[in-house]
Amino acid sequence: MARLTKKQKEALAKIEKGKLYSVDEASALIKDVTNTKFDSSVDIAVRLGVDPRKANQMVRGVVSLPHGTGKDMKVLALVTPDKEAEAKEAGADYVGLDEYLDKIKSGWTDVDVIITMPSVMGKLGPLGRVLGPRGLMPNPKTGTVTMDVAKAVTEVKAGKIDFKVDKTGIVHAAIGKASFSADKIAGNANELLTTLIKLKPTTAKGVYVKSIFMSSTMSPSIAVDPKIG
Structure with a gap:
């Protein structure tokens, strides 16, 4: 001891x-x-x-x-182009889709929370083995799969x-x-x-x-x- x-x-x-x-x-x-x-x-x-x-x-x-939380939460918003400006304005640190999906496939997970839209969840399914163990897989129950991306980003940044x-x-x-x-x-x-x-x-x-x-x-x-x- x-x-x-x-x-x-x-x-x-x-x-x-x-x-x-x-x-x-x-x-x-x-x-x-x-x-x-x-x-x-x-x-x-x-x-x-x-x-x-x-x-x-x-x-x-x-x-x-x-x-x-006292911590600057790093947020990745995986969204379609029409939602990118909204996510950036709300304070998301990383915003995009395919380029970040490719980065995650390569092992990149340097974020605290991932927020996405229902229409994008199909693309995230194959990444479950990477995101799941790290607690990063978005989930509708936690508000991280939503059409109101700006609200979700703002809440996480504020301490949700x-x-x-x-x-x-x-x-x-x-x-x-x-x-x-x-x-x-x-x-x-x-x-x-x-x-x-x-x-x-x-x-x-x-x-x-x-x-x-x-x-x-x-x-x-x-x-x-x-x-x-």
Whole structure:
């Protein structure tokens, strides 16, 4: 086991062992235990009482974080020529179609989100093996397959993220940066958690939100009280 540095020991000492913190407490504490020289991402991991192997217990959705992600999201708009100006004006970083499809076929995936139109999805099908594992395949459920390309681009740039429960029943999401105020971190965390609660499958039995942990890049994790609603 790797030995802890002095800063890591100091950070751990600030977290009370066995305590479940409120979202507000955790959001303030995360700033106190983050010691990186760069602006760390703040992440949240929520363990749900669902069986992701069952289609009717797959939890997936989108949420617009009120204070944004703190990250400049790189957006690729795969659109027909008549939609290119609209996508560029909305702030898409890359706009086009066939030339970007060819780049993706060659292994290029240097973007955070891909937005496209229903008529283009047929061309993206063969690229599923490249885009799927990276979470980049557009999906109507997340608003990334739409005729209103400008709105979709604007929302992503403003802090809209999508999330999906993984095979172990955990939802991971980045909810901001350590440079955010504690209030902004808490606001984003509460927005995500509220959205998750609304998405509880009717077939899920027992405790839905089993555990919540908040952490930043290289920081120890903070246990958050899962009794949030």
